[in-house]
Amino acid sequence: MFGGGRVIRELCCGFDIGGKNIRVAKNILTEHHITIVGEFTGPDYGIKVVFHTATGKTFVKKI
Numbered sequence: 001m002f003g004g005g006r007v008i009r010e011l012c013c014g015f016d017i018g019g020k021n022i023r024v025a026k027n028i029l030t031e032h033h034i035t036i037v038g039e040f041t042g043p044d045y046g047i048k049v050v051f052h053t054a055t056g057k058t059f060v061k062k063i
Helices: 017-031
Strands: 047-052 057-062
8 A cells, every 4th residue: 555645744734634545545445355465655755656567566766
């Protein structure tokens, strides 16, 4: 699971959109019995997620 960052600093105080998105996503995955096997959530910077379909490997790069 990736994302949910606090990339808009002006909104971080008292209005955590990224945190709310993380909670909603986890609830939905739990409801559908989907296990999270890896997680990179909540950074205060943007990320680029690279997924290699041939290998199933995923990489995260700070942007």
